[in-house]
Structures are given as C-alpha cells and as structure tokens.
Amino acid sequence: MSRPTTTRPDRRARWRTVAATLAVVVATTVTGGGVGTARAHGGSPANPVPVVTRAALDPALVAGRGADVRFLEQEAEHARTDGTPIGPDRTPYTLTSEASGRRAVSLAPGQYVEFTLPAATNAVTVRYSIPDAPTGGGITAPLDVSVDRRPVRTMTLTSQYAWLYNQYPFTNDPTADLLHPDWWITECSCVPAETTPAPVVAKPFRPHHFYDEQRLRLDRTYPAGSVLRLTVPRRSVAAWTVIDLLDSELVGPPRIVPVAANVLAFGADPTGRRDSAAAIDRAVAVAHRTKLPVYLPPGTYQVNRHIVVDDVTILGAGNWYTVVKGREVALDTPAPDGSVHTGVGFYGRPAAEGGSRNVHLSGFAVEGDVRERIDTDQVNGVGGALSHSSIDGLHLRHTKVGLWFDGPMTDVRVTNTIIVDQIADGLNLHTGVTNSVVRNNFVRNTGDDALAMWSEKVGNAGNTIDRNTVQSPVLANGIALYGGTDNTVSGNLVADPVREGSAIQVGARFGAEPFTGHLSIRDNTTVRAGTYELNWKIGLGAIWFYALDRSIDADIRVVGDHYLDSTYNAVMLVSEWAVKDRYSITNVRFSDLRVDGTGTSVVSARTAGSAAFANVDARHVGAVGVNNCGSFHFTPAGSEFGLTDLGGNDGGWLAPWQLPNTITCDDRPPVVPPPPPSAW
Structure with a gap:
C-alpha cells in the first residue's frame, strides 16, 4: 500500500x-x-x-x-x-x-x-x-x-x-x-x-x-546449451x-497493426530524443473518433506526463519492442490531488469525473523515473478509473506503483503483465473496485504490497486475484486484502517477502470497510514467507489475519494452499494489543492444506476467536504445532481462541490435548530452520 x-x-x-x-x-x-x-x-564442470x-x-x-x-x-x-x-x-x-x-x-x-x-x-x-x-x-x-x-x-x-x-x-x-x-x-x-x-x-x-x-x-537467437557469461x-x-x-x-517478432492510428503519422519520435506525448494525444483523439486502435510501432517514445485515455485501444509491438519512457517532472504548484510531480503513465479519468470506459492497453513497456517515495504523487504506470477495460502484456518498471486504480469502477482485467522495481505497490484495487480480475501477472521487487485490494471508504467486491507470481516484495505483503465482499485469491505463487509482512495478509486495517460475504483463498503456494515483526518482536505467518480496526467475522475459507519453508508460522491470527479485548477473528475454516516446514508452529493464535481445520497435513514443524496465546488473559477456562478439529489433520501437529482451547503460549519460541521443501 x-x-x-x-x-x-x-x-x-x-x-x-x-x-x-x-x-x-x-x-x-x-x-x-x-x-x-x-x-x-548433472553435466560436466565445463558445461553444467x-x-x-x-x-x-x-x-x-x-x-x-x-x-x-x-x-x-x-x-x-x-x-x-x-x-x-x-x-x-x-x-x-x-x-x-x-x-x-x-x-x-x-x-x-x-x-x-x-x-x-x-x-x-x-x-x-x-x-x-x-x-x-x-x-x-x-x-x-x-x-x-x-x-x-x-x-x-x-x-x-x-x-x-x-x-x-x-x-x-x-x-x-x-x-x-x-x-x-x-x-x-x-x-x-x-x-x-x-x-x-x-x-x-x-x-x-x-x-x-x-x-x-x-x-x-x-544479437541473435542462441540454441539451448549455449553458455552466456556475465563478466x-x-x-x-x-x-x-x-x-x-x-x-x-525467446522473443517473437514484433506485432504489426496496419489499420490503426499510427503514432508516427502524428509526429511521434521512435528514437526517444523528442517528447512524443502530444503526438500520442493526437493519435488517441483520432482513434476515439474513428474507432481505430492506436498503434505504437517498435521504438522508444519519450513521454513525461500522463496520457489520458477513454474509450480507446492502444497497441504496442510487444513489450520488448515498444517502450514508453519518461522523466519525473516537478510541478510548479501542487496538483489538486496533492501531486508534486508528474511522469509517464496511462490514466483513466478520475472516478469523480465519471471515470473512463472501454480502455484496452496491450503490448508495450512503461518505464518511469521514480527514485523516491512521495505517496501523494500520481506517478504510476497505469492509474485512474477504468471500467470495462483491459491491460494485457505490459512491462512496468521504475514507476511508483505499477497499476493503482481508484474506484468506484468495475470490470477491469489485468493479465500477462510484468511489474518490477517499483518504489511502492505493484497493483492496488482501491475503493469500490468490483467484478475485476488480476490474472497471470509476474511481480518482483516491489517497495510495498505486490498485489492489494484496499476497500477504503467503499468496499471492493467480486474481484479475483488468480495465478500470479510474486517474488521478493521488499516491504509488506505479497498479496494483501483490506476489507471487501465476495473476493477470491487463488492459484498464486508468493515467495520471499522481506519485512513487515508476509505472503498473504487478510487485514482489518488502514480504515478499510469490513470483510463481508465470503472470502475464498485457495490453491496458493507460499515459500520462505513470514517475516519478523519488530513492533511485536515476533514472527508472522505465511498467511496472517490481522484485526486492528475491527473484528474479522466474514465467511473465510482457506482451501488447498501449500505453505513451504515458512520462516516462522504457517498460519497466524492476531489482534493488536491495544484492541485485543475489543476485536476477534472468527469463522475461518482451513482445509486441504500442506505445510512443509515451519521455523516455529503451524498455527499461532494471538487473538480471541475461533478457527476450524480439516485435512491439514504438516511436517518438519519447528516448535509446538499450535501456539495458542488467545488474548493473553490465561483464564482457568483456557485460551480465548478455540480450535475445531474437523478430521484428517495429519502429522501430529493438532493433538487432542490442544483442543478446543488449551493454552500453549510460548511468546517467542526458538526458530528451527526446516529442511528445503520436497515432493510430498
């Protein structure tokens, strides 16, 4: 975020x-x-x-x-x-x-x-x-x-x-x-x-x-077995x-679009020496009237501000061939939205002005010049409100956020896009984004949440984050959900979060609207996840639920996930200490999970509430299977957090004596690094 x-x-x-x-x-x-x-x-030392x-x-x-x-x-x-x-x-x-x-x-x-x-x-x-x-x-x-x-x-x-x-x-x-x-x-x-x-x-x-x-x-195509050396x-x-x-x-040939508003015809410079923003604006205006697509042929196009898009298709030759690149520019006076800089980006109109519709961006790279984090700046690769729109096959690099959508808006699809080297988030569905899909994208080296849904002021609903890969978010989480209704996170691979977050977070925080309806988290794999939270001086889970602003009590199902080589816990449910007696986490059901290696526990509960478990198999658990601290009152009746065994939980991690709410609280158990993951 x-x-x-x-x-x-x-x-x-x-x-x-x-x-x-x-x-x-x-x-x-x-x-x-x-x-x-x-x-x-295998192989020889000379050619492994x-x-x-x-x-x-x-x-x-x-x-x-x-x-x-x-x-x-x-x-x-x-x-x-x-x-x-x-x-x-x-x-x-x-x-x-x-x-x-x-x-x-x-x-x-x-x-x-x-x-x-x-x-x-x-x-x-x-x-x-x-x-x-x-x-x-x-x-x-x-x-x-x-x-x-x-x-x-x-x-x-x-x-x-x-x-x-x-x-x-x-x-x-x-x-x-x-x-x-x-x-x-x-x-x-x-x-x-x-x-x-x-x-x-x-x-x-x-x-x-x-x-x-x-x-x-x-310079050419090299066959398999060639040796590429970096010196x-x-x-x-x-x-x-x-x-x-x-x-x-192996990159294919560039895409050619012969019937289009070709930006070269409107004065764009494919060498990148001259600013092409006005030429692209002219091509967009003509394409909007004629219902032709805009075509960006191979080249590098200098653009140092937003290209505003509405009811238009913009096609590049492929993100290896067409690059839209710009400098970050200081504004003489701050913009109404608080921006003190502008920079390259494709933006829909703001939702307050009705937003944009039927925008389709495909097959080009956007390369920014953002070197510092100023949260009020609109210097993102793609932004604004884009309903009934698609973003496909882009490569986004060196912007503040790859894609930040401010709703209300509906039906945007982000697919087959690479988002790398961002100062903040990779993608954020923010405020009233509905019925949208984020699928088959690759995200690496973000400076904050890689993929996020943030229901600030207006809830997000009916969205799906599916089959994406996230690697090495430097700060915060791989996939973060802050409130919302009837959303799905499925089939993703999240690896190596570094600090103050983990692979997947379900968080009642940042002033988000509550979780309502259902939340489906299924068939995801996390690896080497769970960072050390220095505010609390404890390790987080590969997936963690956090009740800070309110209780979490929606119908949440976590099904089919694999948690591999978790640095601390596989699953964590936690409330902030200051609100631990006001908020709880309930109605979460975990089933058909595989936990292959935890530095500490399979489940760490640091909140009041409850969860149920079925067919959760675990091995190489570093400490006690369930670290149940509840809300730290340690009552004679047991922990304020209860666990329900629905059967099929193998590996000895959920023992009968731990049920339903035995206190097993070790506030900071020693970490036992597990062996590398292997076939189950």
Missing part, C-alpha cells in the same frame, strides 16, 4: 549498516569459493546442465500455480562462477534477504558468472545489485555479456533506482538524520524525544531496496556486483 503499514511509529530493530551489508556480500554466509557450481545437476527454477524452487513443487510466463529462471547460485556465493540469510537490510531464494553471487571486478541456456534464447533479464554512491543517488557500472566466449554487448548497470534508507517514507540520502526523531526506535528500545540526549543511530540507517533488473535483446570488467567502478538471477526468453 502506498502509505505506512501501520499508523503507529516505525519500530524496527537489529538492522545492519551498509558496511555490514557489504560485509555480508564479501564475507559472511559464503557457501563456496573459486570456480565451481552450486548444486548444478542448467538448473531451471520457479521462485528458486524445483518447478515440480509449484506445478499449476503462479503465472505462466515466457521466460525461464536460473538462479546465479546454481551457475558456474569464480565469484563468491552468498546466503542464505533472511535478515532484512541485507543483500541476501532481498535476493530470490535468499542466495546470490557476488562478483569482484574481473570475475564472472555463466549460465548454460536451457532453451533457444534471444533475450535475457539480469537481476543485480551494485553499490550506491557515497552520498546517495546511485552509480553506473559496466557488465560484459558474452555467449560461448563471443562478446555480445556491455550492459550499463545502475543503482539510481535502488538503495533507500531510513524511516518511512524513506530517503535516497544515506547521510540523513532520522526522518522521524520522535518515533520509537527499536535499535535502542526508546522514543528519542523522551531521552536526553537523543539516541545516535549508525548511518546509513536501515538500507534496503538493493536490487534492480535490466533487459537485453541479444564484471576490471575497469568497473563498482567494488562488487551481485548477480541474483538470469531470466532467458
């Missing part, structure tokens, strides 16, 4: 400085050194068999879940390298915690990592991190790309869109003092304004958002370059 994750002061602890972060890269959690491969399966993963897992473990994408993922830790593998580590504010699978490879100048291509490839995406400038703002550094020892191109990496610091809403300045000196600081367990003198925190304070990614079309030149100014993964892809 593009706002604080709580209304309380920021309270985080244990975090490392940048120096310690860099030490992680070059010294700690090293799993190997010298030339070699990490867990490459490629290890293809999904969310750093064996694809067989997540078959049928998550987005069906065109690219193949290869983690750097499985590739051949003379660099230094790093990780695993899930401690926030470290390079390893934000890496896919919590592992990566660090390269010094002159070192390489190389990948054996698993299929014919003509385009790749590299996810990487390089250092910030000493005073912030980022640096650039080269990375040589070769295939079968034949030079292809030198990429120019940048950290200009990475490296945030300090307290919410963060800063690009590593030398900044505390943004909120009156907030609780967990590093010293105090409120600075109440101490004399105020506590001193190490600078830079709480570095994060380390990674970025870059796409490259190769840091010895001349590089970057002291280290961390390579997280490589996505390889």
Whole structure:
C-alpha cells in the first residue's frame, strides 16, 4: 500500500549498516569459493546442465500455480562462477534477504558468472545489485555479456533506482538524520524525544531496496546449451556486483497493426530524443473518433506526463519492442490531488469525473523515473478509473506503483503483465473496485504490497486475484486484502517477502470497510514467507489475519494452499494489543492444506476467536504445532481462541490435548530452520 503499514511509529530493530551489508556480500554466509557450481545437476564442470527454477524452487513443487510466463529462471547460485556465493540469510537490510531464494553471487571486478541456456534464447533479464554512491543517488557500472566466449554487448548497470534508507517514507540520502526523531526506535528500545540526549543511530540507517533488473535483446537467437557469461570488467567502478538471477526468453517478432492510428503519422519520435506525448494525444483523439486502435510501432517514445485515455485501444509491438519512457517532472504548484510531480503513465479519468470506459492497453513497456517515495504523487504506470477495460502484456518498471486504480469502477482485467522495481505497490484495487480480475501477472521487487485490494471508504467486491507470481516484495505483503465482499485469491505463487509482512495478509486495517460475504483463498503456494515483526518482536505467518480496526467475522475459507519453508508460522491470527479485548477473528475454516516446514508452529493464535481445520497435513514443524496465546488473559477456562478439529489433520501437529482451547503460549519460541521443501 502506498502509505505506512501501520499508523503507529516505525519500530524496527537489529538492522545492519551498509558496511555490514557489504560485509555480508564479501564475507559472511559464503557457501563456496573459486570456480565451481552450486548444486548444478548433472553435466560436466565445463558445461553444467542448467538448473531451471520457479521462485528458486524445483518447478515440480509449484506445478499449476503462479503465472505462466515466457521466460525461464536460473538462479546465479546454481551457475558456474569464480565469484563468491552468498546466503542464505533472511535478515532484512541485507543483500541476501532481498535476493530470490535468499542466495546470490557476488562478483569482484574481473570475475564472472555463466549460465548454460536451457532453451533457444534471444533475450535475457539480469537481476543485480551494485553499490550506491557515497552520498546517495546511485552509480553506473559496466557488465560484459558474452555467449560461448563471443562478446555480445556491455550492459550499463545502475543503482539510481535502488538503495533507500531510513524511516518511512524513506530517503535516497544515506547521510540523513532520522526522518522521524520522535518515533520509537527499536535499535535502542526508546522514543528519542523522551531521552536526553537523543539516541545516535549508525548511518546509513536501515538500507534496503538493493536490487534492480535490466533487459537485453541479444544479437541473435542462441540454441539451448549455449553458455552466456556475465563478466564484471576490471575497469568497473563498482567494488562488487551481485548477480541474483538470469531470466532467458525467446522473443517473437514484433506485432504489426496496419489499420490503426499510427503514432508516427502524428509526429511521434521512435528514437526517444523528442517528447512524443502530444503526438500520442493526437493519435488517441483520432482513434476515439474513428474507432481505430492506436498503434505504437517498435521504438522508444519519450513521454513525461500522463496520457489520458477513454474509450480507446492502444497497441504496442510487444513489450520488448515498444517502450514508453519518461522523466519525473516537478510541478510548479501542487496538483489538486496533492501531486508534486508528474511522469509517464496511462490514466483513466478520475472516478469523480465519471471515470473512463472501454480502455484496452496491450503490448508495450512503461518505464518511469521514480527514485523516491512521495505517496501523494500520481506517478504510476497505469492509474485512474477504468471500467470495462483491459491491460494485457505490459512491462512496468521504475514507476511508483505499477497499476493503482481508484474506484468506484468495475470490470477491469489485468493479465500477462510484468511489474518490477517499483518504489511502492505493484497493483492496488482501491475503493469500490468490483467484478475485476488480476490474472497471470509476474511481480518482483516491489517497495510495498505486490498485489492489494484496499476497500477504503467503499468496499471492493467480486474481484479475483488468480495465478500470479510474486517474488521478493521488499516491504509488506505479497498479496494483501483490506476489507471487501465476495473476493477470491487463488492459484498464486508468493515467495520471499522481506519485512513487515508476509505472503498473504487478510487485514482489518488502514480504515478499510469490513470483510463481508465470503472470502475464498485457495490453491496458493507460499515459500520462505513470514517475516519478523519488530513492533511485536515476533514472527508472522505465511498467511496472517490481522484485526486492528475491527473484528474479522466474514465467511473465510482457506482451501488447498501449500505453505513451504515458512520462516516462522504457517498460519497466524492476531489482534493488536491495544484492541485485543475489543476485536476477534472468527469463522475461518482451513482445509486441504500442506505445510512443509515451519521455523516455529503451524498455527499461532494471538487473538480471541475461533478457527476450524480439516485435512491439514504438516511436517518438519519447528516448535509446538499450535501456539495458542488467545488474548493473553490465561483464564482457568483456557485460551480465548478455540480450535475445531474437523478430521484428517495429519502429522501430529493438532493433538487432542490442544483442543478446543488449551493454552500453549510460548511468546517467542526458538526458530528451527526446516529442511528445503520436497515432493510430498
């Protein structure tokens, strides 16, 4: 969400400085050194068999879940390298915690990592991190790309869109003092304004958002078995370059639309040297009158403001070929909505003005220039109110939020879209969005909730978030639901949330309307989920229910989910301490779940209420199966939270003596890391 994750002061602890972060890269959690491969399966050292993963897992473990994408993922830790593998580590504010699978490879100048291509490839995406400038703002550094020892191109990496610091809403300045000196600081367990003198925190304070990614079309198509090498030149100014993964892809030819309002005919510049916003506006106006689509041929089009769309179709040649790219521009005076900047984006009219209808955007990339988080700014890739509309096959990068819809509005479909490297959310259905679908999208490296439904003021209803993949949200949750009626979350794959959230959250918070009707959460897979909540100093669940503003008592069914390698609990139900005697969580039913590995418990209950369980199988549980604290009154009658055994719960995690409400409260049980997930 593009706002604080709580209304309380920021309270985080244990975090490392940048120096310690860099030490992680070059010294700690090293799993190997010298030339070699990490867990490459088969093949020879000279040409290992490629290890293809999904969310750093064996694809067989997540078959049928998550987005069906065109690219193949290869983690750097499985590739051949003379660099230094790093990780695993899930401690926030470290390079390893934000890496896919919590592992990566660090390269010094002159070192390489190389990948054996698993299929014919003509385009790749590299996810990487390089250092910030000493005073912030980022640096650039080269990375040589070769295939079968034949030079292809030198990429120019940048950290200009990475490296945030300090307290919410963060800063690009590593030398900044505390943004909120009156907030609780967990590093010293105090409120600075109440101490004399105020506590001193190490600078830079709480570095994060380390990674970025870059796409490259190769000079030709290379067959399976070719070896693509990434080498840091010895001349590089970057002291280290961390390579997280490589996505390889076979991109088809560009789409041609001969009968259309071609933006070139209206003066658009495909070289990106001149601003094309006015030319695109003219094409949109003509297309609106003639009912033709707008066509954006291959090229890069400079656009530094919103393109307002209504009753129009805009088609690109494909998101590898057509790029709409712009700078963030400071406004002379703030806009009525509070924006102090504008930037590239396709926007429907505001709902208060009637919104837009019948807008269809397809087959192009939107690349912004957002480097700081200003929540009032409308600098999103797609925004406004778009009813009876579709967004398909876009690639959204370096905007504040990939897609932020402000309703009331109905029937928008977001499909087959890639959303990466956002400062805040990936997608948010906000305020009265109904009967809409978010399906088969890929989201990685968001600065807040990756996919969210926020029923602020007006409830969202009848929406579905289905078959999406979410990787490495740096802050908050993979999928977050804040109120609403009759919504569904199904078939998603969520991996590696980093801090202050988890894979899936059901939250009565942020002033959202209540949950009513039914909520269906089914057939999702989470992996390495559940972060350490520093406000409470406890671990969260892979899925967690949070009653902060009101009770949660809708008909909620969680069916068929798989929770793999949960850092703490698989399931958590919790109320804020200040309202624990006012609000409860009831009427939640869990069935047909698989829990493969928890650092602590299968279920952690820290609220009044109840839940029922049927056919929940668990193994490799680190502590007691049920950690039942209720609302912490520890009455002679037992916990204020009751569990119902509906049968078929295997693995010994739900023992008869725990039912219905035995107090088994261990406030902070020790964490026992489980083994890696495996076939059930």
